[in-house]
Amino acid sequence: MNKRQLGTIVGATGYVGKHLANALHRTGWDLYLPTRGDPALFSQDLGVVFYCAGLTANFRNHPFETVDAHVSHLAEILKRARFKSLIYLSSTRVYQGSERTTESNALIVCPNVSGDLYNLSKLLGESLCLNSGRDARIARLSNVYGHEMSSRNFLGELIAEAKQTGQVRFRSSPSSSKDFVHIDDVVRALPELATNPELVGITNLASGINISNRELAVAFEKFGVRCSFEPQGEEIVFPIIDTSKIKRVLKTSSSDLLNDLPILYQRNGECT
Numbered sequence: 001m002n003k004r005q006l007g008t009i010v011g012a013t014g015y016v017g018k019h020l021a022n023a024l025h026r027t028g029w030d031l032y033l034p035t036r037g038d039p040a041l042f043s044q045d046l047g048v049v050f051y052c053a054g055l056t057a058n059f060r061n062h063p064f065e066t067v068d069a070h071v072s073h074l075a076e077i078l079k080r081a082r083f084k085s086l087i088y089l090s091s092t093r094v095y096q097g098s099e100r101t102t103e104s105n106a107l108i109v110c111p112n113v114s115g116d117l118y119n120l121s122k123l124l125g126e127s128l129c130l131n132s133g134r135d136a137r138i139a140r141l142s143n144v145y146g147h148e149m150s151s152r153n154f155l156g157e158l159i160a161e162a163k164q165t166g167q168v169r170f171r172s173s174p175s176s177s178k179d180f181v182h183i184d185d186v187v188r189a190l191p192e193l194a195t196n197p198e199l200v201g202i203t204n205l206a207s208g209i210n211i212s213n214r215e216l217a218v219a220f221e222k223f224g225v226r227c228s229f230e231p232q233g234e235e236i237v238f239p240i241i242d243t244s245k246i247k248r249v250l251k252t253s254s255s256d257l258l259n260d261l262p263i264l265y266q267r268n269g270e271c272t
Helices: 015-024 063-080 116-130 155-167 183-195 214-220 244-249 256-268
Strands: 006-010 030-032 048-051 086-090 138-139 144-146 167-172 177-182 202-205 211-212 228-235
Touching: 006 015, 015 030, 015 183, 048 063, 063 086, 063 116, 086 116, 086 183, 086 256, 116 138, 138 183, 144 155, 144 183, 144 256, 155 167, 155 214, 155 256, 167 214, 177 256, 183 202, 183 244, 202 244, 211 214, 214 228, 214 244, 214 256
Parallel strands: 006 030, 006 048, 048 086, 086 138, 138 202, 144 177, 167 228
Antiparallel strands: 177 211
């Protein structure tokens, strides 16, 4: 009988952590889901650690907590914990302002820009992992969507607004665009990062396709939702994410948000 794979999910109450825990349980993993301050985190073998802790939408209002989650708690685990390997969940947001998005590219950040606090903290977490002397790998995730999305998520907020009011108002321009990746694609790929020798270092987990606000509006209008845009709304265009590494190794295709949107809209009652 094969020994069950041992794993630990830090941040298991978050969206990705919760879905990852469910997926790993179904495939026979023996999981430890610590709460913050659990002393057992530093007294037992953690197996494969999936570091899913972090702040997203409200990071500007909580700068110290953002650094604590992305760097300080991570540093304690890297320094003190016993584990086989660690997967640190970062973000493709760090490519903002860059022309190229392969995992080895140098990146642009500015400490004077409030939004770059998030990028800087994620990049420091990445660098700490890669220079810790431990087996630590990085997953840069784009905007994750799927069932049971939070209404605080950009897409979840749009769906909730559409269902409640019959209309959606975009705060950024029609040409604003970003990459979206399905939660099922994420939870399939993360265990591979822990064990596949071709996925060391940094790996982008994204669809490799940007979806614009205009395209989302057209899709919502098919449901009978009226869409509008803020006058002089800011144009926020993220670069196309290079997914050649993950697709070369796993040889899988990504989900398509525009194809998935009808079922996401129908299941809006699952959003929290």
